[in-house]
Each structure stands twice: as structure tokens, then as C-alpha cells.
Amino acid sequence: MRSGSYGRHTRRALPADVTRFVGRRHELARLRDLLADSRAVTVTGVGGLGKSRLALQAARDSVRRFADGVLLVALTGADRSTPVVELAVQALEIREQSARPSWEALTGFLATRTMLVVLDACEHRVDECAEFVGHVLAAAPGVRVLTTGRLPLHVAGERILPLAPLAVDRPGGVSSDAFDLFTARAETTPGVCLTERDRADAVVLCRRLDGIPLAIELAAACLLTLSVRQIIDRLDHRFRLLAARRPGRAHEEVLRAALDGSFEVCHPSVRLLWQRLSVFADEFDLAAVEAVCCGDELPVHDLPHHLGALVEQSVVVRVPGEVPRFLLLDTIREYGSLRLGDSVEATDCRDRHRRFYALRAARAEQAWNGPDQCRRLDEIRHDQGNLWAALDAFLDDDDPAAVSAGAVMAADLWFFWIAGGRLRDGRRYLQRALSRHTRPGHARRRVLWAAAFVAGTQGDLESATAMARECLAAAAEAGDGDLQACAQETLGMIAAIGGDLGAAVVRLTTALEWHGADGRSPAGLLRTLPCLGITHIMNGDIDDAIVMAGRAEALCERLGERWQMSYVHYLLALGLRIKGDPDAATARVRDAIAIKAEFHDVVGLVMCIELLAGLLADRGDGGRSAQLLGAAESLWQDFGLPSFGSPFHSAEHTRTESVIRQSLDAIAYRSALTAGRRLGMDEAVAFALDREPATGRGPGAADRGPRLTPRESQVAALAATGLSNQEIADRLGIGRRTVESHVENLLRKLGFRTRTQIAAWLAT
Template identity: 35%
Template structure:
């Protein structure tokens, strides 16, 4: 069951009425929206409501923070990534997402939708129509333009009860021993009333008790309030026209007051942190923000200072601490960054950090750190996509976006994001047209992705174009990679002799260049496939054993999974079924870890054949049904290749003969109901039990 709700780092106060209303609203509509001014607590209420409702949803709850998303066209990519949709086909992300959700009972929480409200409303309608058991809970300062949605306005906290209790609780965290008493209650309630009962404003004020007395906090707030209200109104005249706008002014006042009370370097860091689209690590903050007059060594202390002032949230995860800003706080920092004239320079540093991260991942992908690269890239997914979007939308930065899209080939291919990769690569190639090594790399990477998607004609055209341009600018590496991928295209067209020549030519060029990485390793493995499909099992095994040795020496696992697949095929061809099954399951286990659907479905098809050969035709038929469903997310089943298709056809023939057509079809249909996780679990079982 899926679940990624933010951990509540502080206690949840009050809001019983709101939670009760939301429970009732969910019974009336599958789309419920929480609206209200910034800082009023929409996200906290949504998270608590989702937590309470989680057991009602068999497939769990998925929380998606949209505050850092700039353009509506990227919304579906963000939702698909958060849910974990893996799709290798050329179909649109909308199609892939609706297909994934059509049978799911899931609660989708879309947080901070106001800047994309129309796109969010359109996507919600699309998904709810496609998935009859899906529910959507959204938070937005602007209501969704939909009549069918259950709209719920979140009001500020009642001062006498909830707001005062909230202040006291946060004050106790700032100043241990603080208690709400008869003597201090009037001052607490006066502060809460002055802040219109807005939870975020109250929390910021309560945090001042770390360094100031309660009466001082109240008087200084009053002294500053009028000045900051005037500044806020000047910046946004609309803030004085309605109750909601007045509350916006109040929140700006509270945030502005906190800004005034920060040390100069804390203010500067606050502004610079605004470029981060999601949560971030200490290292990322140091790399992006630690430049003059801030030094990298002081960033940790400055972050701690912002946390103690409730301007940053510190989250603890198994892989370390992460920091995040509430969207209202980040927006305020962004305004100051523009005033300081640092916005463009800071965005460039953010992009440079993402490029550096991608280059480190590309290098580490060939080695024992592959799993760590996979998880790190997933963690920084939002930043990578934000940087790509920013670069490809900013005049003068297009080449940087093209470079980043090409560098991330390992993420697109090795981590199951072919659809996303194709989107960014196509967009980058359309935006940056100058003939450079970065463009040639993007061309062969796009060709590689297109082949895996089953888009061979487009792939071949791109790869031939890449080779022609590589000759013009003497880019031997691009020529070698494009040659290699032309071999892949020939392999899946069953032109094995042609494929062999391409692979051998590419390997010769790789050797001359001194290239050794996962791509080079795959050329060896694919050459082994070409030999195997031509019936030369001896040479296929010889090349595979060479590749396996390279994998073991360098700790490479992703490529090794494909080595094991070919060796499994060879073992089966020699009549060694037990060894073939062991190799196939090891291949499947590794590819499943990397979310590589091609690498998952191929061994599942082969394990189905082993079951059929061993007299377990019911399991074989179920696995073939499961594979059929996975191929919908991969592309053309078995690439349309007769040789890749041979194990499938053999298993089908054996199973239908043993079970009979009717029982085979029933078992196959059962398999189509399995999720990828369930299919993998069934295939990994070495001792199948009766179904």
C-alpha cells in the first residue's frame, strides 16, 4: 500500500470541526478542496484528514506538494512521479497515468494548487473519470472552477480556544516551561487576535519566546504591525479590500516581522533558499547558497537558526536530514532575492548544482553505487525537473538544459523514466539547435530511449543524423554511441548479422577511446544476444562471461542483470533448466530494484517458459497474463521481434496444450489482474504452489 504523507513534526491542535466536515464531504464527493488564505492551515488539515482516512484506501495515500511547480504542462509528470508510474511507451503521460490508476482505490492529495488551479482542476476531472475508485483532496487559495467539487473554506482559528492553545504549545517548544495561565492568557489572546487567528503567523510569534518575554513580543509586534501592514499594502494594494486579503496582509506582516528579527546572514540565506523547488539537504544548501558573503561552513548554523525561528522545517529521513520551506515563507524569500538582484545568479547556481549532481550520478552509475544513485536521483527528482524546465524556458540557458537532459540518460533508461526522459530530450533538442557535443549526446540518448519505447523509425533517423554530425565536428564518442544504438535497432528488427557488425564496430571505437561504462558494457551484452539469436551459443556465453567479469570487478549490477538474462537463455538452450531459473530470477530481482520494466518483463516471460517446461502450466499462463499487462507500459510486446518472442510463444504453446484453451485463457486473465509487485513476487517463488 502506497503512503508518503509528511510526518507531523509538531503537535496537531484543534480543528475537530474541520475534520468532521471533511469526513462527511468525502462521502458526498470524490473531489474535495480546502481553500483559504496562506498560512491558515490547509495543508496540516489535509494531511491529518488523509491520515485518518488512509485505512479506507486499499492502495494508500499519495501526497504531492505542487508549490515548486512552475507550469501546468508539468503537472501530470509531477503526479506520475509521485505515484511511481513507470511507463516506457510513446503514449502521453496522461494516458500512462490514467491507465495506472484505473483500478486503484487511492487518495490523492494535491497540495498548494492555487498557481495551477485550472490545470489541477482539469487533471482531477480526467483522473476521476478514468479511475472510479480514486479520491482527490486538494488545497488551494483559489477555489477549483468546478461545480461538482466539495469546496470547504478553512477559516482562521478561534482566538479564545484553539489559537491560544496553539500559541501556548509552540511557545512551550520555544521556551520549555511556558504555560498558559490566567495571568498571561489576555496577552496571548491579544497577540492571536492581532494576528487574525492565522496559525502560521501565531507560530512565528510564539517562536520569539526563545529570546524575548511575552509582553515584549506583544509590544514589538504592535509597534511593527502598522509599518509592515503599510509596506504590504503598498506592495499589494488588493490586500485591503476583503477579509481574506486583510488576512494576507496579516501573514505578510508576521513573516516580515520575522524577517526583521533575523540576523543579516539568515535573511540572505532565506532569500537564496527560495530557488529550491522542494525539500533539500545541507549539502545542497551549501553548494547553492554558500557563496560570498556566506561561507559554506556557516550554512549549517544559519539553517538551524531559521529552523528555531519556524522559518524552516527540518525533516528526519532514513537517508539523512532534509529541510523545507512553507510556500508562503519561500515566496517572501523569493521577493527579497529579486530585490537583492540575485535571482538570475542564484538560479544559475541551482542549475549548476543539478548538473553537478547529474554528472556525479552518471559517473557513479558504473560501479557499486548504482542503487545509491537511483535513490538519490529519485530524492532530487523535483529539483532536476525544475532545473530542466527553468533552463529550457530561459533565453541563454537552453544549452545548459540540453546538457542536463543528456547527462541524465542513466535516470531515464536505468530508473524506469523513459516517458519523462523522452519529453525532456525532445523539448531540449527543439529548443537548442546549435551543433555541439552536448546536442550530439542528446541525439544518441534520445535514439536509445526511442528504441526502448518501440519507436524504431524515429530512433534510426536520429542516430543516423547523430553519426553524420559527429563526422562533421570530429566527435568520435558520439559516433561510437550512435553506432552502438543502431545495433540495438537492428537487433530488435531481427537483423542479427547487421546488429553484430554495428556492435563490433562500436566496441572497437569504445576501446580506442578508452571508454568503459554501463553503455559500453551493454554493447557487449547485446553482441552476445546477437550471437545467441544466430545460434552461436558458445560465443554468446563467452562474451557474457567477459561482461560478467567486468561487472564483478566494478560492482556494476544494472548491466549484470542483462548478462544474467542472456546466460539464462543459454542455460535453457543447453537443457539446464534449474540453472536457467536461478539466473533469470537474479536478473529479475536486480531490474525490479531499479524499476527497469524492460528488465522486469523479459525474465518474467522467460520464467513463464521454465514453468511451462516443468509442468506448471497454470503458473506459466498467469505469468504470461501479468507480462501482457506490463508490456502495455513498456511498448510493443517483446519489441515485435521473433527471437525475443520465442520464449513467449513456446510457453504459450506448452501451456495451452496442457491446460486446454479455455483454462489457459482463464489463468492468463487472472494474470492480467496482477500488479507489477505481485507479478514479480510470483515469478521469484522458486517452489510454485497450486493456484
């Protein structure tokens, strides 16, 4: 006879939900599948994500599969001196009268039963919980265990479901889980009735709160005294705003307490890493973490383990991609920054951050003309948020040495401003560097050259000429031959764009002689040769242009360079068209378009699309030609350029239009032109190359779209509400220039021209 007394029915009633469970449909389905396949499942994640709520809901949904019911052992608030096994015995109400150990009583009870045991909030007792689960699984083959915690238990056979924040985007017009949670809680708040404007603001709010359920619920509670817009306006101090009280937890902020719990269960070195990671403004890679965060207290060889622990807890998000990159959500980063504070250590960490990204920019510039060109540019694009933060930190510093470092960094990024299609950002930072770094010297000369190059590419020939001449004069005075040649090449480019072809040839030839002497500057040669070749084409000197193209092509092939090779293809396409070989010219210009699309070189892309439109018009394909002209016009206007470039290019554009109008009537021409204007960059490239677009959101692309970073999503949502760049900057606590950069990046990524289109896209 058993010495313990157990009730005839062992099915346990789970606690009822006080509020309705919202969202998490995919996570629930995944958790149910894991419970069907595995005997031990752990839901992990940082505090505030709703791990317990999800586990309990999954248990309710699965209760019919367990003949003897579900046992909940809640460790939250339990006396830590009471062993977990005793808590389980108490939860089962086992009336044990003998002197048998609790383990024997528990395993004896569970041995023949089919049950689900839910062990909630294991993070503070990981080792004990792991031992408990191991004993139960070994003794009771019909029992499955579902645990929650900020860390896995690492027991044999354990399956892990890392919980992410709620989805904040709304694809296909379906409301997001985060939005649904906020509105569901708002509807239960006395006196609150959300207007359409409130609902639009709620989308922004959910993004700002990173989709963290606890933060969203606390924000909804603020509706008793604040509007949704007022909550957003106060989010720069979210931990203060969302301070709330739980019964029995007087004077404790719930959101911060949730993150405190995640922080406290970390190993001290992992806590230190979390704090130091808060200096990153956007996503980062392992090399950046090693350079910025490691030191005596945090050795490099321990970093993968510590970073993995933070990923395991969902403190750090691993960004999908070929090369592992990582991200802290804004709420998590703000918490880490509060922990880091303004100590000497924090200052050192932030200084290491800006110096690392300055070094990365310098190394990318040094390797620019090599075979890793496209990878380097992609790396810089991924680092954009951190690069901007580093530039801002340098250029806002009161230390002249720091300002000088920022000026050098802005100049080092010349290739990104131009080849990467970031002319507006480049112009802003270079002008800022010139205004802050006024002392004569090599750094200022380089900034003058880069600023002139960018302004000339934008079509601002007056400003470009003034800066290039200042650079030339300063370089001549200092005996700086390299920058004299750079200034000459830029003045030659400006002269060519302005139609002064004789002066352009003289200046470009002068630069070519300096760059080419003893192989002094392959980079300078690669900038100058195609430019001089195109100038020869404009001047009618086709044979000289072909010679320049041949020299540039050989150099590109030797170095593995691709960006200037695209200009070589363009140059040869111009020459082949004039020589009467349209097929070869078309092949060359399409090669150029394919390369320029890789680099997002919008200026070069427009030039090539215009040339292809002319070649198609010559063949009588007026419809496709007109569409290409419309696409080029849209890209050109998006880019903020004032005209279709040089007199030569304007004349070619006019000639193409004239040929098209001979093959199409006015209505067909306007229709084709309008269709082309609707194409985003990716779609325009695909159309030009007769391919299916890989990305984009033009006609027929409602279910596709580029991946936005969390910060881009926030900016998009705020821009869609009609806020200005300064207002967005104020709400996000970032610089206006950073917001402008994000807006431009959004327009480019989405293939849009206006903020109104962003708003429409978010609403679909």
C-alpha cells in the same frame, strides 16, 4: 499577613471557542502526554498552523488535573513595553498594594499552587519569556508552563512539540483533518451547501494549501463569493486571493501577516536562507543548499545552524529517510519567492540552482558504472523535481550557452531515462533539446545518441534509426570516435530489435572493438557486450553468447557495476535454458529480476519476467506462468511500448502461451492472466521471486502504499478530478511536461495503469 489580596478561587476561565475545534487528535494526545511528563512544554511552528488553538484546547482538556486552574498570558497584541511578569500579574488580578517587585508578588502567589500557565505567542520576546519560565519553575514546584511560539525557549527541561500542517491524505476512507476543517467552516458560511463535486474539489484545495489551517479557514471564508473550484483556479496568487481582514488590523493580509511574523523573528541570515531556498522546486539535500544558497552573506559553516532554525520553526520540513532531505511547502516557498523577488541576487541564485543540478547529473553519469550506481540513481530520483526545473530553465532560456548546457544535461541523464524507467520523460527532454540546440557540435551529437538510445528502447525504431544515423555521420565528420562507436552500438541494438541480426552483429562488433581498444570506454563495453551476447542468442550462436557474457560479468565484478550485470544474468539465463539447465537458468533470471527492480528498469524487468514465465511453463506450472505473462503485459502497456519487443521475444512469448494453454483450460488461463494484470510492479516482482511485496497497492494492500511527495499528492488529487495535464499544469503553475512526469511516476509508484485507478485509490 500578606500584603496582597487574592481571591479565594484561583481557577481562571479560558476564553471560549468562537468556532469548533477540528482535528489534531494525535497532536492533542501527544501534548497532553508531554504536559503529564514535563513542567515546561513549547508548541512551535510557522505562523498559521494553529499553535495557540492547539495549546488552548489542550489546556481545556487538562484543566481538571490542576487544582488551582489555568492561567493564560496572551502576548499577542500586548504592549511590548509591559514586562511579561506584569502581564501575568494582571491576568491573575493580583491586588498587590505593597512596594514589592512584581516578581515577588507573582512567585509568592504561585509558590503553593497547582496550576498550568499558558504563555501564548512568545516569538517576539523569546529571551524575556525564557527568563519568566525559568523563574516560575524554580519558585513554584506545582506549576507547569505551556508556551507557544515560532521558536523554542531553550529553558532547562523544555519539551518541544513541533506542529506540522494538518494531514491532507485520507487513508482507509477516513476524511482528513484538513478536509474536515474546511467543510466545518464552510457549513457555517451563510448560503453555502457543498455538493459532492465541491467536496472532491475541497480535497484538492486542501492539498494545494498544504494543510495550513489559517489558509484553509481563509479559503472557506472566500465561499461567500466563490465556488471551491473558483478558489482553486485563483490559487496561483494565493496571498492576494486569501487577503482577509482582522478587526483592528486594517489593510493587513492575514495569511501573509502570519508568515511575516515567522519571517521577522528570524535572524537576518536565516531570513536570507529562507528566501534563497524558494528556488528549489522540490525536496533538496544539504549539499544542494550549500551550493545554491551560500555566499559571502551566508557562510557554509553557519548553514547547519540556520537550516536547523528553519526546521525548528516548521518553515522547512525534514523529509524522513536515511539521508536528511528537506522541503518547503508550496505556500512557504511562494512566500519566500515573493521575498526574494526578481533582483540580481535572485537571478544569481536561480542560475546557481540549475547549474548545481546540471553538475549533479554530470557527476552521476560519470560514476554510473561504479559501485555507487544504485545510490546515484536514488539520488537522481529524489532530485527529479529540481532536475526538471533546471532543464526547463536551461531549455527555455534565450541564451544559446544556457540552451547548450540544458542539452548536455539531458544527454548526461541517459542512464536515468533508461535504467531508471523514465523513457517518456527522457524522450521529451531530448527532443526538446534537439529542437532548441541546433548548432553542430559535440553537445548535439551526444543528444542525438541519447535520443536514439531512448527511442530504440521504447520501440520507435524508425525515429531511433534516423537519429543514430545523423549522430554517426556528424561524429564521423568531426572525427569523434567515441560517439561513432556509441552510434554504432545503438544502431546494432535497433537492428537486433528489428530482427536484422546480421547487421546487428556487424555494428555491435564494430562498437566493441572501438570501446575495448586500450580499455578506452568501459561504459561502452558494458552497454555493448550484453547486447551483442543477446543478439548471438537470437542468432543461435550460444557459445559466442556465453563468451560475451563471461567478459561482461568479469568487467561488472571489477567495476562493481550492477545494472548491466542484470542483463548478464538475463543473457546467461537464455543460454542455460537452451543448453538444458532450467534450474540454473531460473536462478539467473531471478537474480536479474531482483536487480532490475532496484533500478525500476521496466523494459528489462518485462523481458526477465517473460523469460521466467517461459521457464515455469516448461516445468508445467501454467498457473504461475500465466500470471507472470499478465503482469509483464500490464507493465509493458503501462510503459507505452507498442509490442513485445523483437521478433525473437515475440516468438518466445507466443511459445510460452502455447505451452501454458496445454496445461490450463481457457477459463483457468484467462483467470490467471487477469490476476497477473492486476499486480503492480512491486507485487509482480515479489510474485516472481516468491516474496511478500514490500510496497504496492494491489489486491489486499489497502492499508499500504508508497510515500507520495507533496507535489505528487497535489497532482494525484487534480488528476482524480478528471483534469487534463495542461489544466493541472495551469492550476499548479508548473510546466505540462512536469505534470506528465508526475502522473507517470504516480502510475509507476502505485502500480496502476490509468488515472481512474488513481481516483479510486484516493477514494479508499
